[in-house]
Amino acid sequence: MDVLIVGAGAMGRWFGRTVDADLAFADADPEKAVATADALGGRAVPLDGDERFDVVCLAVPMRLAADAVADNAHRADAAMCDVTGAMRPPVAAMRDHLPDRERLSLHPLFAPHNAPGNVAAVADEPGAYTDALLADLDAAGNRVFETTPEEHDAAMETVQAAAHAAVLSFGLAADDVREEFATPISAALDELVASVSGGTPRVYADIQSSFGEGTDRVADAARELAAADDEAFADLYRRVSRGDDAPIESTPASADDRDRDQTDKHDPVE
Numbered sequence: 001m002d003v004l005i006v007g008a009g010a011m012g013r014w015f016g017r018t019v020d021a022d023l024a025f026a027d028a029d030p031e032k033a034v035a036t037a038d039a040l041g042g043r044a045v046p047l048d049g050d051e052r053f054d055v056v057c058l059a060v061p062m063r064l065a066a067d068a069v070a071d072n073a074h075r076a077d078a079a080m081c082d083v084t085g086a087m088r089p090p091v092a093a094m095r096d097h098l099p100d101r102e103r104l105s106l107h108p109l110f111a112p113h114n115a116p117g118n119v120a121a122v123a124d125e126p127g128a129y130t131d132a133l134l135a136d137l138d139a140a141g142n143r144v145f146e147t148t149p150e151e152h153d154a155a156m157e158t159v160q161a162a163a164h165a166a167v168l169s170f171g172l173a174a175d176d177v178r179e180e181f182a183t184p185i186s187a188a189l190d191e192l193v194a195s196v197s198g199g200t201p202r203v204y205a206d207i208q209s210s211f212g213e214g215t216d217r218v219a220d221a222a223r224e225l226a227a228a229d230d231e232a233f234a235d236l237y238r239r240v241s242r243g244d245d246a247p248i249e250s251t252p253a254s255a256d257d258r259d260r261d262q263t264d265k266h267d268p269v270e
C-alpha cells in the first residue's frame with residue numbers, strides 16, 4: 001500500500017510512523033516534506049502534483065480540511081482519510097468528491113508525543129485499505145472507537161473548546177502568587193495551564209473557531225457564577241456535583257444540605 005500524507009507536521013509524522021505503508025509526503029513547506037520523508041524513510045512529492053496513490057491522508061489544519069479534500073481527491077486511487085480534528089467538514093467533502101472510493105475520518109485524541117491513545121473513527125465508506133489502516137492503529141496500541149461526524153464534533157465542544165477555554169481563562173485571570181499559597185486544585189490548574197499554553201496557538205484557535213459553542217457555554221457559566229447570590233451559587237454547585245445538565249431551578253436546601261453547608265464553613269475546601 002502506498003500512502004500520500006498531505007501535511008508533514010506533527011500529526012502527519014505520527015500517522016506515517018503508525019501505518020505500514022510506502023510513504024510520500026507533501027507540504028506547503030517543501031523543506032518540511034523532505035525532512036519528514038527522510039526521517040521516516042519515505043519520499044517528498046510536490047504539493048500540487050498529479051501522482052496517484054492507493055491512499056491519501058490529509059494531516060492539515062482543520063480549517064483547511066474541506067479544501068484539501070477537493071484539491072487532492074484526484075490523487076486517491078482507492079481511499080482517502082483525514083486526521084484533521086474535525087469530522088463534519090472533511091466527511092461531507094469526501095462524500096462529494098470521492099463518492100466511489102473508501103473514506104475514513106480519524107481523530108487521535110492526544111498530542112503525537114503522548115501516543116498511543118484513543119482514536120475516534122468514522123469509517124464512512126469502509127473497505128480493504130481503510131480496514132488495513134485501522135488495523136495498523138490498533139496494532140500500535142491505540143484504542144480505536146467508532147463514532148459519527150455529528151457526535152464527534154458535538155463532543156469536541158466540551159472536551160476541547162470548553163476545556164481549553166476554562167483552562168486558559170484561569171491562566172488569564174490568575175495573579176502571580178507565592179508557591180506556598182498553592183492548593184491542590186490551584187496547583188493542578190497551574191499544570192493544566194502550562195500544558196495548554198505550551199502548544200501551538202493556531203491549533204487552539206482552530207479548535208475555538210470550529211467548536212466555539214463550548215467556549216460560549218463556559219463564558220455563560222462563569223457569568224452566572226459571578227452574578228449568583230448564596231442560594232443560586234449553592235444550586236449551581238449542587239448541579240455540578242450531580243452531573244446535572246438540566247436547567248437550574250432554585251429550591252430550598254434540605255436539612256442535610258444545610259448541615260453540609262455549615263460543616264463546609266469549617267473544613268478545608270481542598
